[in-house]
Amino acid sequence: MDSILLQILNGLDKGGAYALIALGLTLTFGTLGVVNFAHGAIFMIGAFCAVTMNKLLTISKKVKDESITFFDAFKEQPYLEIWFGDTGAKIVEYSVPLSILLAVPVMILIGLAMERGLIRHFYKRAHADQILVTFGLAIIIQEIVRHYFGANPIPQAAPAIVAGSASIGEWFGLGPNLVYPWWRLIYLVFALVVLGSVFAFLQFTTFGMVVRAGMQDRETVGLLGINIQKRFTIVFAIAALVAGLAGVMYTPILPPDYHMGMDFLVLSFVVVVVGGMGSLGGAVAAGFLLGILQSFASMNEVKSILPGIDQIIIYLVAVVVLLVRPRGLMGRKGVMED
Amino acid sequence: MNSSAFKDTLLLVVFATAILTMPIWLKPFGAAYPDLMQRFAIYGLFAIGFNILFGLTGYLSFGHAAFLGVGSYAAVWSFKLLTMNVLPAVFFGVIVAGFFAYLIGFISLRRSGIYFSILTLAFAQMCYNLAYSVLTPITNGETGLQLTLDDPRVLDAQAAAGSIPGTTLFGIPMTGITGFYFCAVVLIIGFFISMRIFNSPFGMMLKAIKSNQNRMSYTGFNTRPYLIWAFVISGMYAGLAGSLLAVTDPLAGAERMQWTASGEVVLMTILGGAGTLVGPFLGAGLIKYFENIFSSFNEQILHEAFAALPDGLENALVGLTSLFVGEGWHLTLGLLFMVIVIFLPGGIMEGVRRIGSLFTRSGSKAKSESSTAPEAR
Structure with a gap:
């Protein structure tokens, strides 16, 4: 029982990342009708926002190490620590959550620039062209990141206070074996909050209403005298922001490297297709579902019955779903059917 | 009709001559060594095969590398178990890849558009992941499948002990320039077949599917068998390319199947x-050529290239260009990708046509036709 609960929890945080990326992908599908293969790269840029923030905060100066007295030893000490003492050290420790402050403007700007500069010119082109041009863009982003940050993963630490594990089992009276890393729990809550706010934004604001109407029937909304284009640009920026935030917060779980975007992209695409193209709820549900399935498949008990299942479970599910329910779990008629 | 048949023969002859004389006319470009020319021929075949699916029917498969990998594995197993002769290896590579393509195509072709792309991608990733994990007895996992000393090779006479024999075509070793000529002949045959497919009623059918599949169904054609056959044929081309890779270098690794x-x-x-x-x-x-040239550059070569310029300018230029060469070759590739898709959706051939139309009298007309052509989905 405990191990099943644990696998579900393990799946949830990964599922949260899938859901956040897939949400952005499917938003772009539904509103702009664009297949964006660069979305994984946006996720990666988010992760590297955290790396950049950490580097900025720890700009250091060589100071004499007083603890070693035999010879002149020097150590790197961040300016923040020199200026603010312990407060500075705390700021450095909280670099990952703080990088959200950096990521929000950066991701929105990148989203706006991408839509204005590139995606806009590809609305009327074939889906194959959209796939290819964004694939090229993804390669470029990936190579630029590799040039500046190197090819090795750069681990990011979560703040010390949440570095350990939460004893979830004791909270619910299920036995002490059920522990779960704090940061993953935070990630899950964070993902749910972001998902909830995006949904609330689309559901309860006038802006969101127009966007949803535009997803249903773009032409009619345009005929009513509403500038749908402008709103869709903002939607694209929101999609970029969501993926970027997902990336920032994921860094303590998985050290970012330059090809993490591509890895997540392929999986998120599968998630979108399983959930149903253009369906927001479907993307979220499929994200969590596939995350949980993946963590179950990597249990030793399952692997001993079906060797290798953990490697292919997601693709297998995608194949089965697409053949049984061609539009995905919650797909609507008429979206991406040409 | 006769004139078009004449044109085709001419094209084939020109193509064959160009391929077979590659060692001569590639010399000034510094690309006339067998290893690179083999790759030209092999990846040329791969692309020609892919074009039969994507170019004719418009179905964008993102999993074709799986067939390339399967072809390689089949060929290496033929070397290990049967004989070092390349013909059985190529035969098995094509057949096994074709069989895989039939299985995957049978399922994937039930959907079209972006769904088809994702399905093929999913199958290819499945093959890739399995080759790395469970199928290790067949694929030898991360190390890659290699020839070893104790391979049975039932059809070959026992070779001298202590050495691994090379691939041969009835005794002619398939390394270096002879290997290239073998690949070149296969490429020309492959090109001929693809030409026949383009001009056949079958090819017309595929083009019709690309321009409007619904209308095809309304007129009473069942498009599915045609699509499956196109998929299988292009999968067989990929298998052929994969087995040729194994012929020139008897080694097969799973990274060949990755979605990149x-x-x-x-x-x-x-x-x-x-x-x-x-x-x-x-x-x-072009891609293999630039990959080879660009990725071999390093800062020193760049410094030599810009040596004539003043020092400050030289360093700035080297700093800028070094981004794009050597390890940064993928950056150039990505840029090329975007530039082509944005400005020249029809590729090099459309560029050639546009330039050609500048010099002919009907230029303006041909231009307007070619500019509307890519819009058709």
């Missing part, structure tokens, strides 16, 4: 011009 490799063949086809006969080969050649 599938992306590469898409790029080759697009760069050359999807739906044209020669385009995919040109695209493959």
